[in-house]
Amino acid sequence: MTGLLHLHSTLLPSASALRRRAGAPAPSSSRRRCRVEAKIREIFMPALSSTMTEGKIVSWTAAEGDRLAKGDPVVVVESDKADMDVETFHDGFLAAVLVPAGESAPVGSAIALLAESEEEIPAAQSQAASFSSSGAAASPPPPQETAAQEASPPTPPPPSPAPIAVSAPAPPSPAAQGGARVVASPYAKKLAQDLGVDLFSVTGSGPGGRIVAKDVEAALAAPKKAVPVAAARPDVPLGSTVPFTTMQGAVSKNMVESLAVPTFRVGYTITTDALDQLYKKIKLKGVTMTALLAKATAMALVQHPVVNSSCRDGKSFTYSSSINIAVAVAIDGGLITPVLQDADKVDIYSLSRKWKELVDKARAKQLQPHEYNSASHVQSTGTFTLSNLGMFGVDRFDAILPPGTGAIMAVGASQPTVVGTKDGRIGIKNQMQVNVTADHRVIYGADLAAFLQTLSKIIEDPKDLTF
Structure with missing residues (x-):
């Protein structure tokens, strides 16, 4: 089961309401009775488990400006145990992303804005700018969080960070970039497992390079390419400090509690x-x-x-x-x-x-x-x-x-x-x-x-x- 996004509604006046305030003629009373105020909703970082205090954005499956229907997956979030597709339960437009892929945010903090109508997108983007200036949006996490999935030291960052404890894949496709892991829909992952397709070798055609089912089917039909048995990945430099991943942090917390x-x-x-x-x-x-x-x-x-x-x-x-x-x-x-x-x-x-x-x-x-x-x-x-x-x-x-x-x-x-x-x-x-x-x-x-x-x-x- 995918998670559900937490949304909070912020009522903003529509463009027509602003015109009325400026002295423009008001619409007829019958039209006024049928009018519905448009909404801009804050999308919050959901709590995907009882032990989760923050989540990392693996990828956004929708881009800014995309129309979303209720139940559409909008973001993949890494909790302390698993990666989960998170759905929206409102129709609207993804107006502004506040926390980009690869960054973390506390549970309950705003990670994006959802506009009810297309004409509200500019207002939502202005609201997003105020989030950034006031610090309400998720600020860049400290080095130990942003580098949680990297095997190289946080300072200075290497040109090609390597994931921790991940089996050596082929050169990353777009679906494997940004979070050092494959980004694919749950159905695509299941299909790849059933068909024996290595998702690291699949190029995604979905939003942000996300792998969808048709990409898996295309990879299965394509001629097989020779892949090096052990694709080289940079070793962790000796003497470097590597922060915990989200999962390692959860394991550490449980082990300390057991004492x-x-x-x-x-x-x-x-x-x-x-x-x-x-x-x-x-x-x-x-x-x-x-x-x-x-x-x-x-x-x-x-x-x-x-x-x-x-x-x-x-x-x-x-x-x-x-x-x-x-x-x-x-x-x-x-x-x-x-x-x-x-x-x-x-x-x-x-x-x-x-x-x-x-x-x-x-x-x-x-x-x-x-x-x-x-x-x-x-x-x-x-x-x-x-x-x-x-x-x-x-x-x-x-x-x-x-x-x-x-x-x-x-x-x-x-x-x-x-x-x-x-x-x-x-x-x-x-x-x-x-x-x-x-x-x-x-x-x-x-x-x-x-x-x-x-x-x-x-x-x-x-x-x-x-x-």
Whole structure:
């Protein structure tokens, strides 16, 4: 769902009203009765999440002077978690842009003016000039904000700034300029994903070089061009200071908040031979190991609801009514935790399909607020978090507890391990280490030990995971 622009109406006299004040003849009384005062509306920076305090303008999808209809996307805003198309819910003309692409503005501040009629555009532009002179418009943000997406030092700016943690693309098309990211409509992004088209190679024909669906279709039909495997991008100069991106700032804030929670950690070794065999049998049906682990965790939480609880006020704790597994995903420039809702009730095949969809949307920065861990959407907030570094060969690690949750489990790689068998012999089994970090105000050591024993039994005998 796209966001809705906040607009505030400012009543301005029309040109005919000004003529009357100057002594021109007034219109007939019947005409006067039908007359409607035109409006100029301030377009405000919307709050796209409960943690968002400011937003960055990725691109304006409409240009000054463009006619807009209710529901038309007008601007792409980067929040602390995703890029979102923001629509207007009024007809009119985009009269003046107060905050250009690439700059940031506080939530609730004016970013543009919308005129109800074309004849009001000059008046709106005069009003925009007064915004600039009075400082009401968003002033140029400090270096740490304007350079939030750049990998080079803010002073002096390099001729070709490079984005942080973005996979090396082909030379940027118009849709990739200005914010060091692809600017495309949500439908174009989905179409490109379905057709396997790299949006970095597509030249947009929409306003400001924005990619639309027809551009994706044209790129698919065009002859393929040879692209260097590793397009060079400037490295970050050693000794430089790189400010946080919006997302990195949100992650930093959450991590600092977590320090106020008294936590403890419990580790456990789980044999994965049976789970590995099951995975080999069903992975061709689209099942992922992440979905298997999430399903096993959810089934264990059903039997240990206290591990699925949370303490928010320091005086009480809440048993969650549903089991929503949030799974950490590393994306360009940060970390996000898409949520698998009701993971205990969804079959493994549907859960895997949902997980793939969430990951694709997360990496395209198109997750909607109800799809990731967000305090503003309590019903969809993850009630338990998984962090898996096993695919990188990490054997064990500790994870930091996200604010508002009771526990997070860090999953290491499954590795062949020499073990003693029950008959006193030596054998080899695949084993993985899991470490759970929990809020000690709510969850005690015995609670975690019992939960991990149940989880181990489910993973070591995983027949129920496919039902």
